[in-house]
Amino acid sequence: MTAPLSDTELIARVVAAGDARAFEQLVLRHQGVVRGFLRHLTAEADDVAQETFLSAYRRLAHFRGDSKFSTWLIAIAYNEMRQMHRRGTQQSKVVSALRLEAPNSSAEVPVEVHDLPKMLAWLPEEERAALLLSYAYGYSHSEIALVTGLPVGTVKSKLNRAKARILERMRMNGTVSQHV
Amino acid sequence: MSDEEALRQLFQAAHDDVVDDGFTRSVMQRVELLRRRRRLVLGSAAAVGAAVAVPALWQVVQTLAVAVPWAHLTSVFAFNMTVLCVSAAALWLLSISAEA
Numbered sequence: 561m562t563a564p565l566s567d568t569e570l571i572a573r574v575v576a577a578g579d580a581r582a583f584e585q586l587v588l589r590h591q592g593v594v595r596g597f598l599r600h601l602t603a604e605a606d607d608v609a610q611e612t613f614l615s616a617y618r619r620l621a622h623f624r625g626d627s628k629f630s631t632w633l634i635a636i637a638y639n640e641m642r643q644m645h646r647r648g649t650q651q652s653k654v655v656s657a658l659r660l661e662a663p664n665s666s667a668e669v670p671v672e673v674h675d676l677p678k679m680l681a682w683l684p685e686e687e688r689a690a691l692l693l694s695y696a697y698g699y700s701h702s703e704i705a706l707v708t709g710l711p712v713g714t715v716k717s718k719l720n721r722a723k724a725r726i727l728e729r730m731r732m733n734g735t736v737s738q739h740v
Numbered sequence: 741m742s743d744e745e746a747l748r749q750l751f752q753a754a755h756d757d758v759v760d761d762g763f764t765r766s767v768m769q770r771v772e773l774l775r776r777r778r779r780l781v782l783g784s785a786a787a788v789g790a791a792v793a794v795p796a797l798w799q800v801v802q803t804l805a806v807a808v809p810w811a812h813l814t815s816v817f818a819f820n821m822t823v824l825c826v827s828a829a830a831l832w833l834l835s836i837s838a839e840a
Binding site: 578580583584587588591592593595596599600606609610613614617618676679691692695696723726727730 | 746748751752754758759760764767768770771772774775
């Protein structure tokens with residue numbers, strides 16, 4: 561059995577030979593992360609995700625490998641979403657993106673997880689994205705800066721502000737103690 | 741529970757991979773459309789290029805044949821070679837666009 565090809569090898573195949581199957585593998589491998597991320601930020605997540613992969617296909621030759629391929633895709637996704645919002649053709653809505661199985665979820669998942677979409681709804685778009693990338697995806701400050709196009713210092717301050725707001729909401733809900 | 745722990749717990753379930761429900765197929769259909777459109781544009785560009793180049797080169801050969809009668813045979817040969825080169829270039833462009 562042969563080992564699956566790495567992202568770099570698949571990209572090389574697409575760029576050199578226009579290998580559609582190699583690109584299909586890349587989409588298959590990364591669609592979950594891209595769509596998962598977008599579902600926390602916009603109601604039109606799948607439309608934006610499609611545009612993201614088409615844009616990635618067009619620009620694949622420009623991918624230099626400075627960052628992980630998934631980070632590059634998330635950056636494209638974030639830009640596509642902002643462009644879509646700027647064009648005003650779509651309404652930005654925070655949706656419940658947590659794919660929790662409704663009947664059994666309350667027994668298995670901590671109660672406060674259900675509140676995440678509501679909590680995030682309180683935040684401006686950039687803070688929401690920064691917080692998600694940091695806590696849900698484990699991105700570093702420089703990776704968040706790469707995705708959002710903001711300077712690292714601004715990312716840090718936005719993260720701090722977002723954390724403070726979320727924690728304030730959590731204290732109001734009683735999910736964290738008042739005197740932490 | 742510390743603030744950091746509370747936040748990590750809150751976001752723990754947020755990193756959920758979405759199952760492929762036909763999304764990849766939809767993307768690949770659009771990619772195929774994009775490839776076809778590219779092929780059409782490149783093929784058209786090759787055809788237009790050949791349509792412009794051949795008459796112009798024929799004109800040059802005619803002028804050369806009139807101006808330098810002894811070069812007639814040479815110019816016929818040059819014309820044939822030119823047509824061959826232009827056709828090869830057009831075929832090459834078409835083959836590239838077919839792969840793209």
